[in-house]
Every structure is written in C-alpha cells, then in structure tokens.
Amino acid sequence: MVEYYQEISGFFVLRPLTMHIWGTIRKWFTSHIEEMGVEETSFPIFLSSKSLEKEKDHVEGFAPELAWVTKAGDKDLEVPVAIRPTSEAVMYPYYSKWIRSHRDLPLRLNQWNSVVRWEAKQTTPFLRTREFLWQEGHTAHLTEEMAGKEVLEILELYAGVYEQLLAVPVVRGHKTENEKFAGGYYTTTVEGYIPSNGRGIQGATSHCLGQNFSKMFDITVEDPYNKGTHRHVWQNSWGLSTRVIGVMVMVHGDDKGLVLPPRVAKIQAIIVPVGINKSTTPEARKKHESDIEDIRANLKKAGVRCEVDFRDGYTPAWKFNDWELKGVPLRIEFGPKDAEAQVISYARRDTGFKDKIALFHVAEKVPELLETIQSDMYAKAEKSFTEHRLQINEWEKVIPALDNRNVCLIPFCLGMKCEDRIKELTTRAEDTSDVPENQKLPAMGMKSLCIPFDQPEGIVAGETECLNPECKEKAQKWVMFGRSY
Amino acid sequence: MVEYYQEISGFFVLRPLTMHIWGTIRKWFTSHIEEMGVEETSFPIFLSSKSLEKEKDHVEGFAPELAWVTKAGDKDLEVPVAIRPTSEAVMYPYYSKWIRSHRDLPLRLNQWNSVVRWEAKQTTPFLRTREFLWQEGHTAHLTEEMAGKEVLEILELYAGVYEQLLAVPVVRGHKTENEKFAGGYYTTTVEGYIPSNGRGIQGATSHCLGQNFSKMFDITVEDPYNKGTHRHVWQNSWGLSTRVIGVMVMVHGDDKGLVLPPRVAKIQAIIVPVGINKSTTPEARKKHESDIEDIRANLKKAGVRCEVDFRDGYTPAWKFNDWELKGVPLRIEFGPKDAEAQVISYARRDTGFKDKIALFHVAEKVPELLETIQSDMYAKAEKSFTEHRLQINEWEKVIPALDNRNVCLIPFCLGMKCEDRIKELTTRAEDTSDVPENQKLPAMGMKSLCIPFDQPEGIVAGETECLNPECKEKAQKWVMFGRSY
Numbered sequence: 001m002v003e004y005y006q007e008i009s010g011f012f013v014l015r016p017l018t019m020h021i022w023g024t025i026r027k028w029f030t031s032h033i034e035e036m037g038v039e040e041t042s043f044p045i046f047l048s049s050k051s052l053e054k055e056k057d058h059v060e061g062f063a064p065e066l067a068w069v070t071k072a073g074d075k076d077l078e079v080p081v082a083i084r085p086t087s088e089a090v091m092y093p094y095y096s097k098w099i100r101s102h103r104d105l106p107l108r109l110n111q112w113n114s115v116v117r118w119e120a121k122q123t124t125p126f127l128r129t130r131e132f133l134w135q136e137g138h139t140a141h142l143t144e145e146m147a148g149k150e151v152l153e154i155l156e157l158y159a160g161v162y163e164q165l166l167a168v169p170v171v172r173g174h175k176t177e178n179e180k181f182a183g184g185y186y187t188t189t190v191e192g193y194i195p196s197n198g199r200g201i202q203g204a205t206s207h208c209l210g211q212n213f214s215k216m217f218d219i220t221v222e223d224p225y226n227k228g229t230h231r232h233v234w235q236n237s238w239g240l241s242t243r244v245i246g247v248m249v250m251v252h253g254d255d256k257g258l259v260l261p262p263r264v265a266k267i268q269a270i271i272v273p274v275g276i277n278k279s280t281t282p283e284a285r286k287k288h289e290s291d292i293e294d295i296r297a298n299l300k301k302a303g304v305r306c307e308v309d310f311r312d313g314y315t316p317a318w319k320f321n322d323w324e325l326k327g328v329p330l331r332i333e334f335g336p337k338d339a340e341a342q343v344i345s346y347a348r349r350d351t352g353f354k355d356k357i358a359l360f361h362v363a364e365k366v367p368e369l370l371e372t373i374q375s376d377m378y379a380k381a382e383k384s385f386t387e388h389r390l391q392i393n394e395w396e397k398v399i400p401a402l403d404n405r406n407v408c409l410i411p412f413c414l415g416m417k418c419e420d421r422i423k424e425l426t427t428r429a430e431d432t433s434d435v436p437e438n439q440k441l442p443a444m445g446m447k448s449l450c451i452p453f454d455q456p457e458g459i460v461a462g463e464t465e466c467l468n469p470e471c472k473e474k475a476q477k478w479v480m481f482g483r484s485y
Numbered sequence: 486m487v488e489y490y491q492e493i494s495g496f497f498v499l500r501p502l503t504m505h506i507w508g509t510i511r512k513w514f515t516s517h518i519e520e521m522g523v524e525e526t527s528f529p530i531f532l533s534s535k536s537l538e539k540e541k542d543h544v545e546g547f548a549p550e551l552a553w554v555t556k557a558g559d560k561d562l563e564v565p566v567a568i569r570p571t572s573e574a575v576m577y578p579y580y581s582k583w584i585r586s587h588r589d590l591p592l593r594l595n596q597w598n599s600v601v602r603w604e605a606k607q608t609t610p611f612l613r614t615r616e617f618l619w620q621e622g623h624t625a626h627l628t629e630e631m632a633g634k635e636v637l638e639i640l641e642l643y644a645g646v647y648e649q650l651l652a653v654p655v656v657r658g659h660k661t662e663n664e665k666f667a668g669g670y671y672t673t674t675v676e677g678y679i680p681s682n683g684r685g686i687q688g689a690t691s692h693c694l695g696q697n698f699s700k701m702f703d704i705t706v707e708d709p710y711n712k713g714t715h716r717h718v719w720q721n722s723w724g725l726s727t728r729v730i731g732v733m734v735m736v737h738g739d740d741k742g743l744v745l746p747p748r749v750a751k752i753q754a755i756i757v758p759v760g761i762n763k764s765t766t767p768e769a770r771k772k773h774e775s776d777i778e779d780i781r782a783n784l785k786k787a788g789v790r791c792e793v794d795f796r797d798g799y800t801p802a803w804k805f806n807d808w809e810l811k812g813v814p815l816r817i818e819f820g821p822k823d824a825e826a827q828v829i830s831y832a833r834r835d836t837g838f839k840d841k842i843a844l845f846h847v848a849e850k851v852p853e854l855l856e857t858i859q860s861d862m863y864a865k866a867e868k869s870f871t872e873h874r875l876q877i878n879e880w881e882k883v884i885p886a887l888d889n890r891n892v893c894l895i896p897f898c899l900g901m902k903c904e905d906r907i908k909e910l911t912t913r914a915e916d917t918s919d920v921p922e923n924q925k926l927p928a929m930g931m932k933s934l935c936i937p938f939d940q941p942e943g944i945v946a947g948e949t950e951c952l953n954p955e956c957k958e959k960a961q962k963w964v965m966f967g968r969s970y
Binding site: 003005006007008011012013014015016018019020022023039040041042043044045046047048050051063064065066067068069070071072073074080081083090093094097103109113114116118131133311 | 488490491492493496497498499500501503504505507508524525526527528529530531532533535536548549550551552553554555556557558559565566568575578579588594598599601603616618796
C-alpha cells in the first residue's frame with residue numbers, strides 16, 4: 001500500500017491500492033457535499049509570514065512544524081514563505097474580501113490537496129506523516145445555528161466514510177476543551193477503536209470556529225436583523241485525511257496481512273487457476289483458460305472488480321498467500337474438477353470460510369457475497385468496539401480496563417486540569433521488565449477521546465462525582481477516555 | 486475564475502468556476518486512462534538534492550526555478566529539499582526497485598497534484614504561474630513500439646480534452662529538437678491558436694523518454710527475447726495542466742468577457758426573472774416565482790446545470806451583463822408575457838442570437854441548444870484556426886502573415902541552428918512607436934510550434950529548399966511556426 005520514501009524521512013509513496021481507496025472516498029464525499037452546495041476551490045500552497053502573524057493563537061501550534069522555503073534557484077527569497085500546514089491563513093483574507101453582504105452567505109468552499117507538517121515525532125505510514133493528503137472545508141454562515149447544523153451534517157458524512165465504506169464503527173461526539181482545535185469554538189469528532197491494542201483513535205473532525213477567525217480576519221456582513229450594524233460571520237472548518245486508511249488497515253488487518261472491505265478494494269475477487277500441472281494437455285489448458293476468462297467477463301459485467309492470477313512459475317499455494325497478504329476480499333479457485341461440477345470454489349479473506357457457487361449463479365451470488373463480507377466485517381468490528389467500551393464507575397477499575405484493551409466511559413467534570421491529571425494518574429511508572437515483550441502494553445496514560453453525543457444514563461446533575469479520585473467537582477458528562485494515537 | 490494571491494506574487498486562487506472545469510477534465514481523462522490500465526499514485530512533494538544529481542541534463546532546465554525548503558520550524562534542515570517541479574527524479578528510483586521482470590511491464594502510473602516552478606518571468610493566470618495543477622503520467626514499457634503506441638493514445642486524449650470538452654481545435658504533431666522535452670527522446674504535442682492576437686500556444690505534451698532515464702536510474706529487465714541479457718525499459722511521461730483553461734478562455738472570450746463551452750460550464754443556463762416591478766401584486770409575484778421554480782426543476786431533471794438569479798436590487802439589464810461577463814452559455818428570460826404565451830425567451834452567449842422555446846418543449850430543446858452552442862463554438866474556433874494557418878512558400882510573406890495574426894506552415898530543414906536563426910530573422914527590430922497602441926503586435930520572433938502529423942503535399946525530397954533564405958539545406962517537413970506564448 002505504501003513505500004517508505006528513502007530520500008527524506010517521514011514521507012511515503014502511496015501506491016495504487018491506497019489511491020483506489022482514497023479515490024473511492026473522494027468520490028463518495030464529493031457527491032454528498034456537492035448536494036449540500038459546497039464548491040471546489042484551490043488556494044496556493046504557500047503562506048507568507050505576514051498572514052501568519054494575524055492568527056497567532058492558531059498558528060502557535062503549527063509553528064514548529066512549518067516547512068520554510070527560503071531560496072528559489074540559487075537566489076534567497078526576500079521574504080521566506082511557508083508551506084501550508086492547513087489553509088485558514090491562506091483562505092480567510094479572501095473570505096473577508098468576497099463576503100460583503102449576507103446574500104454572499106453561506107460561503108462554502110472545499111479543497112483536496114496535500115499539506116506539510118514537519119513532525120519531530122516518529123512518523124508512521126498514514127497516521128503521522130510529514131505530508132498527507134486531505135480535504136479541507138472552510139465555510140462561513142450568518143448565524144451560530146446555521147454553522148452548527150453544518151458541523152453535524154459533515155460529521156455524519158465522516159461517520160459514513162468509516163461505517164459505509166471502510167466498515168469501521170465510530171463513536172460521534174464533542175472534543176473536550178483540552179482536545180479541541182486550537183483557536184476554534186468547539187470540535188466534533190468521530191472516534192475509532194483498534195482491537196489489537198485497545199487504543200482509541202481520532203477518525204476525523206468537524207470544527208465550529210465560532211467568530212474567532214472572522215474577528216481576526218475581519219469577515220463581516222451588515223446585520224440583516226439589525227440594520228446599520230455589522231456582525232462577524234460564523235465559520236466552520238472540517239477535514240478528512242489519508243489517516244482514515246491507516247485506521248481501516250489497523251481495524252481489519254490480521255496475522256496474514258491486510259483485510260480490505262469489498263466496497264473500497266481495488267481488486268474485490270482474485271481468480272487463481274488450480275489443478276493444472278505438467279501432465280495437462282495443451283488443449284485442456286486452453287479450455288481451462290478460456291473457462292476462466294468467461295468467469296472473469298461474467299463477473300466484470302456484474303460490476304465486480306475481478307482479476308485472474310495467470311502468473312507462471314508460482315504454485316497456487318504461494319499465490320493464495322500473496323493475495324491474502326494484499327487483503328483481497330474474495331479468492332476464487334477454479335480447476336478442472338470445478339469445471340466438471342460447473343462450480344467455482346471460493347475462500348473469504350475475512351473469515352477463511354470456504355464454499356462453492358454454481359457457475360450459473362456466479363454473476364448474482366458473488367456481488368451478494370461481497371456485500372455480506374462488507375457487513376460482516378463491520379459487524380465484527382462493531383462488536384469488538386462495543387465490548388471494549390466499558391462504562392466505569394470506580395477509579396480502581398480504570399487501569400485494569402485499559403490493560404485489557406478497553407476504552408473507558410467515565411463520569412467526568414470536563415475540567416481541563418483534571419483531564420491532564422487523569423493522564424498522569426493513568427501513566428504507568430513502574431518497571432514492566434518482567435512482562436513478556438508481546439504482552440507489554442504501552443505505558444501511556446489515557447486521554448479523552450470524546451464526549452459522546454449518545455450519553456448513557458446514570459449521571460445525576462449536582463450529585464454524581466467526577467471519577468478522578470483527587471477531583472472535588474461534580475461530573476458533567478460521560479466521557480470516553482483511552483490510550484490513543 | 487481566478488484571484489491574484491496578494492501575499493506572494495505569481496500565485497493564484499482558483500475559484501469554483503475554474504475548479505468545475507478542471508474537475509470535468511479530470512473525470513473525463515481519468516475514465517479514459519483507467520480503461521488503458523493506468524493506475525493512480527501519489528509520490529511525495531519533495532526531492533532531495535541527491536536524487537537531483539542523478540539526472541543533471543534534465544534538471545538543468547529546472548534548477549533556477551526550484552523552491553528550496555531549508556528550515557523546519559526554526560531549525561535548519563541538515564539537507565535542504567526542493568519542491569518538485571515535475572516528478573521524474575522522485576518516481577524513477579522506485580521504478581528501478583519495482584520493475585524486476587518483463588512481467589512487471591508495462592508499469593503505468595499517474596498522479597494529479599500541484600508542482601512549483603519559481604518563474605522569474607512575468608506570470609499570467611493559467612499560462613505561467615509559479616504553482617499549477619496538473620496530472621503527470623509516467624510509464625515504462627518493454628519496447629519502443631509499445632511506448633510509442635501509448636504516446637499517441639495519450640496525445641489523442643489531450644486532443645479530446647480540447648476538442649470535445651473545451652471546444653478548442655488543436656493541431657497534433659511532433660516538437661522539433663529545439664522544443665522537445667529536455668532529456669527525452671521525442672515529444673508529441675497538441676497546439677492551439679489564439680484568434681485575438683494570432684499566436685500559437687502549446688496545449689499539452691506527451692513525451693517518449695526513450696531509454697535515457699532508464700539508463701540514469703538503472704531501470705532494467707531481463708530481456709525475454711535474449712535470455713541472460715538485460716535491457717533498459719522504454720519510458721514515457723505526459724502532462725496536462727490548468728493551462729488548458731487559459732487557452733480556452735483566450736480562444737472563446739470576447740469584449741464582454743468569458744464565453745464558456747456548455748460541456749464544462751458550471752452554470753449552463755441562468756434564468757433571469759423579468760417584467761416584475763413595483764406595481765406587480767404580491768400574488769402575481771408569487772405565481773411568477775413558482776413558474777420559474779418549475780422551469781428550473783424541469784431543466785434540472787433534464788440534466789441542465791441551471792440557476793435562477795433572484796437577487797433583489799438589481800435590474801435585469803445589470804444581471805444580463807453580469808452573467809455575460811461570467812460566460813454562462815445560455816440566458817433564459819421569463820416574465821409575465823412569456824408566462825402568458827407559454828414560452829421562455831433565451832439569448833445565446835456565443836452569438837447573441839435570441840429566440841423563444843415553448844414551455845412544453847423546454848426539457849428537450851434546451852439540452853439540444855446547449856449541444857448546438859458547444860459545436861458552433863468549436864466550428865467557429867476551427868474556422869478561425871484553419872483560415873489563419875497559412876501554407877507559405879516565400880520567405881517575404883512570413884512577417885506580413887504573422888502581422889495579420891497567422892501562424893505559418895513552412896518547408897523547413899529541421900536544423901536546430903536554422904530554427905534559432907528563423908526566430909532572429911522574424912524578430913522585429915525597427916521602431917514601432919508610430920503604430921497605434923491597440924494595433925501594436927508583439928515584436929517577438931516566431932518559433933516552431935510543431936511538425937504536424939498531417940503533412941500537406943508539396944515537399945519534394947532532396948529538392949524543396951528550407952524556407953530560411955540563409956539556409957542551404959533541403960526541407961524535410963512542413964513545420965508550423967508562429968509567435969507564441
């Protein structure tokens with residue numbers, strides 16, 4: 001799926017398998033935001049240092065990661081320019097220029113591009129890379145209500161990318177003050193769960209920026225409800241990056257390699273010819289190949305992305321392994337015995353389940369089977385997330401829960417310092433040298449993942465206490481905490 | 486369509502009108518190259534100085550335009566990195582790694598991205614910008630013949646973008662040695678013509694790189710026809726950039742502004758309500774609006790991208806101008822009189838022609854009309870290009886032809902020095918201060934645009950002389966020369 005870029009660390013080549021998935025997501029998401037009236041745009045890749053100064057609070061977080069161009073050819077630039085880590089400072093001066101009247105609202109622009117954040121931390125394919133692909137939407141509205149409605153509509157699309165395309169369940173919620181977007185008003189998020197290590201992972205975020213940026217960049221309209229006065233517009237920004245692919249890989253992958261959900265797999269079914277050997281006559285071989293071509297053509301017509309592995313010099317067993325490694329959802333085997341019985345044999349990548357389908361029904365049954373694999377993969381991941389999302393009322397149960405690969409829903413006061421303290425209290429300090437290497441869990445403390453929209457019962461206002469034993473405050477909400485990425 | 490980026494000169498914001506066109510081109514081109522088996526990929530944005538050294542000849546041309554990142558945050562990078570001006574040096578080390586056997590061929594990868602070339606010359610929207618969007622295809626083949634076949638298939642797709650989508654006629658041909666891609670084997674091109682100033686303009690190029698890069702980057706396979714030996718692969722690269730949109734704007738635009746071909750216009754038809762004034766009763770106004778909504782819905786169902794201009798406070802005449810400026814192909818007017826007669830009134834942007842269509846036939850006639858506009862726009866541009874592509878046999882006629890806004894087909898020896906000399910000989914040196922400003926033609930000399938595939942008769946091998954009066958060589962081909970961008 002990716003190749004490490006040997007020239008410069010922290011960069012990766014995204015290969016066709018990956019780009020097919022990203023292309024599928026892009027198409028799906030684009031069709032939905034177009035319906036909402038969002039328009040496509042393309043702003044320059046560079047920021048000047050001048051515009052950066054306008055939004056100091058926001059930029060502070062990005063400053064150590066900015067890549068600075070200081071030379072063109074062998075000439076020094078008079079004013080160095082930075083590659084965008086995100087485009088607020090690039091775009092909003094134009095919002096100020098374009099938005100004159102409330103009739104110019106809503107202004108809803110989106111762009112698909114790559115951004116550069118020169119991370120100092122260890123990079124990982126998809127999850128933390130110095131350049132990544134994403135879409136960034138930036139919109140302006142007349143009222144908080146209109147902005148807020150869109151924030152949730154977009155969040156639901158992000159959930160749809162995970163749930164409908166990638167077969168990955170997510171929990172929708174708000175970020176706490178500690179975890180929200182720097183300079184924003186509030187942040188909504190979809191959060192995933194990685195079964196193999198029990199960590200939570202942020203999926204994608206949709207932010208309401210409030211009027212913070214419109215005040216910095218002077219984006220105002222005449223107030224239609226209060227003639228003669230001006231109001232600052234309400235803004236949102238929202239982004240989905242190639243990180244989604246990393247989440248998908250980790251949620252579904254197993255010991256044999258990748259497991260791809262059929263809806264995004266570049267190859268949905270691979271046909272491996274079997275039962276052909278040195279004693280097969282040329283005629284029989286030819287007949288066999290032509291039968292297989294018929295099956296492929298039939299599947300292609302039925303809308304299945306299907307290939308045949310005719311490679312010479314490899315055994316079927318070797319090919320099986322190779323395609324399992326690559327995560328192809330369905331392996332179809334076809335040999336002389338299958339031909340005689342007028343069936344294909346298949347093996348599912350997700351469960352290993354094997355069965356046969358009558359040739360006559362292939363065009364109808366294989367697409368059905370692919371949809372079954374898709375929904376089974378989702379159901380399995382959903383079951384795992386549900387079982388490992390523990391509602392916890394006693395502090396003592398927190399660390400054992402984390403060690404058993406759970407995330408925790410706890411009553412929480414929402415205090416910023418309390419959240420920091422919870423992280424410290426759950427960071428393992430003791431020596432773990434006697435724990436076998438393969439069972440060693442990360443020593444990291446837990447942080448808040450989100451305040452789920454969907455709140456369990458059990459918190460009594462003014463009575464239920466924050467779970468942090470050192471905290472004197474009352475709990476406001478059930479908040480999902482976990483070790484995370 | 487674009488906005489100058491005030492922060493940094495030479496950069497532009499591409500607005501939704503532009504991005505709709507680019508998106509349409511991208512979709513069309515992608516569907517065709519997918520059928521050919523080209524796969525999507527995404528390589529990093531940066532080049533290290535090390536990989537640049539590998540392909541010095543090729544890079545020399547780009548060196549003065551490379552944007553160098555020397556700092557991340559406030560730390561100097563140990564090794565500066567350059568933003569790609571094109572991706573040969575980024576990609577080909579991986580081709581060397583991935584291509585092991587002739588079974589790995591053809592390898593055909595494409596990416597849509599932006600590249601940075603820090604031009605010192607004056608920049609112009611679309612035509613010369615320091616960052617532009619493009620696709621770059623890079624493929625590897627076993628034989629020259631296979632590579633050559635693809636070069637032409639891609640060129641034909643580029644011609645299709647111009648002719649079928651943008652209604653811009655192009656001439657297909659080879660570039661001369663002077664004008665071919667640095668480091669390549671040969672370059673094919675589609676060349677356009679700008680009626681307003683008579684200049685030629687390069688449309689898009691499809692290059693056969695030969696084995697030059699595979700030798701530099703050591704991309705070899707075992708020769709299947711000569712066991713035990715290795716051969717260097719044959720490579721192509723081909724690119725189409727947002728320049729195409731600039732060509733389209735210049736070919737079709739007129740004194741009133743943009744004229745967009747219907748197939749790529751974001752808004753194909755704009756409905757402007759007319760005949761409503763202060764004396765209109767609220768009931769009549771409501772009825773009128775609801776009639777218009779019906780027309781819009783009807784057109785939308787028929788696949789027409791249609792909007793209504795309900796803006797308050799502007800006269801119909803003002804709105805007419807505004808939409809003409811924006812190039813919307815079809816203006817529909819609808820007022821109480823039209824409602825009574827059960828018609829819509831329309832005006833074509835390209836010709837100004839006005840007529841009426843019965844309401845009953847709108848869903849059928851408007852799409853037809855849009856296709857007529859598309860083909861009429863193409864025919865008009867085609868006629869202009871044909872009339873201004875003069876076949877010239879006498880040197881004395883060259884400069885008058887250029888001054889009369891023509892490009893010239895001349896018998897040419899194909900010599901590199903002769904081509905340079907032709908440019909000098911056609912560069913106007915004399916004082917033009919007495920020519921009125923609006924009639925002043927550029928003093929630039931003509932350069933070769935292409936060697937058209939489609940060669941007129943009239944060159945007798947070993948007899949016909951090169952048109953350059955100073956040249957002693959015989960003519961090899963009819964070559965299209967012109968003042969150009």
